[in-house]
Amino acid sequence: MHFKRRLYWLLILLAWIANGQARAEEGSTEAWHYRLGQGLRLGDSGLWLGGYASARVEDYRQSPWRIQLSDVSLFVGWNKGAWRFFSEFEVGDGLQISNGRALTTGAGYFDLERLYLDHAFDDRLKIRGGKFLTPIGRWNLIHADPLVWTTSSPMVVEGPFAVHTTGGMLHGSFNAWDKQWNYVLYGGGRNELDFKPASESKDANFENIRGVRLFHEAPGRFLAGISYAHYEEKIYRPGDKNLLGLDAFWTRKHYELGGEFIYRFGSRSTYRNPSARGIDQALDDAGANPDQWGLYVQGVAPLYDHWFAIARYEAFQREGKSSPAHHWLGGLAYRPLPPLVFKLEYSFGSDNAALAPSKVQGGIAEGFAASIAVLF
Template sequence: MLLIRHLIIGLLFFTYAHTAYAEEALFFNKNKWNVSGYLKLEFAAANNQPTAIEIDDLSLFISGNINRWINPFIEAELYQIPLWQSGEGLQFDDINFIIERLYNDSKLTDATTLRLGKFLAPVSRWNLLHAAPLVWTTSRPLTTKYSFANYISGIHVRHELDVFSGHALEFYWQPYEDFYPKPRSKSRHYQSVYGASWILQDDLDRYLSFNIQHANVKHSNESRTTIGINGMLHHEYFELESELLSTWVNNQPNNINAQDWGGYLQLSVPIPFDLNIISRYEHFEFSHQSQAVDTFLNGLVYRPYSKLSLKLEWQQSWGSLQENKTGLYASVAVMF
């Protein structure tokens, strides 16, 4: 554990030092290899839970742009590393590791890309951009993660219809089970998944996509069919984003409702001194619970430049309190 502690402290210093060099990532061999990553240090004081500080997560990704056919990408992540807990003191007794993404991109034509390997499911924009420095809040809406397969291990084809607007179609298929699934009891694991995404707009100011996914849950007869819509609007004085999703759940023995469904609306407003006010409301209903959860979040984010953000937020939940616990959350997120 001493080695882990030294490793983490070393990485924290490296992260802090390298972040100062703003945009420039680590390039090797004339832009062919790019090494980057991010770190999130989180403080959580949720109701009826011990106050805790942990690293969740420390991620490293390496991408290569070799030629038209060989463009590998790997993201390896250490996550849920407890550092301190009230009543327990300092802790360096646990560490989790996962290969988040591992794939190769091949350009079949100028407009069509074939991806083979493990990648993020294009169901939710948040899921595609979930790195802590890229999102506005420490806590993640249930809509963006709960009811569908977040990772796909298989094949993905993207066809660009218009490079200027970002108009594109995506199809994917996971024929067998997940590669290197996240070993957490709360996560569902999937046997097979297929889906599609229609991205109507993806530019600097706007994002709009429709998504569909069908997934068979591993070791059960349960299947899940999800449809969703994602949107983002960026303006000089605000950024508005929203996701709506509905998942029909079949053959789940404890079903009370036919589906999980939910959505959130989030507003961020820049104010002076590199501060941003964040406000979010989310409603989510579960197929296996009679009570929905309503969550209201208000927070403040200090982002002096894009790679560094300090977040402080209060989350208030009503209804089912299994998820989205009421409490104070804070985090430091850096990209390097």
């Protein structure tokens, strides 16, 4: 009851903030400046603070319902001349209540999501060092709850590769074939800056990544990219892996269409970790295809007065399986302001036995999910 009351007051607070910021001006040349969705800029020091928060309700068929304060992330950054520092600190699953269990903070964890320093020599060459989002596809680079239309993420970004890389990056843009292209070259070793508990960390499964991404974009309109990465999987499907990804995105007057495709190939899993072998033993077809592939296509259409409809189709074939699982999602989103979004979705799948025994952990979930997310 107390939780519901707090959630109610939180919603009122968010609505009040949203109303007050609806007509707020963007960054001015004045001293301290705050705008919802643009953070607090501390004058001309170059320092700024911001972040986002999200809460979600999940009622999936495979698991008890739960309500979570799923993310509170704080951004601390500094931009000065050719230098740019960015950091993101996250408290995940900080509060949780689920069917038959009291409100708890026991599932909460702290993580350093990102921490890097950029130096731009010019637009053609920039260098980055630290922990950053692995540049594969589009979703992984904008995966924050306020920026995506659904509470759940597509399977292709939920397991085949590390969300983060700790290492170095060269990136920039160049002109070719009468167009501007953007490139990223990057590499990383172990996950030295991963503070998540092993049970929560997807990154702990991967090491020694080397990758490249090339994309062309008309900012705010269109993006098409291709990604390649080579890395080592440590726990679930051990071995050297190669991943090839394609992604495209188009938007116009709030209509959106986008999708990603990945194909992962490499050495057959060697199961150096006996416990991991045990988890998947019942599911593996001996001698089956060692490759993995997946895709999603998502469309968004404006309905009326800040309401949007979302539809997504996914297919995903795990390593060792001979057929893919399919997943469909339909949802609604209410975005009264660009930094604030309320989401409701229903998803269901077929051939899900092709995935993990726990379908939720395997990245596929059937049932309802709802969430609220705000950039602050």
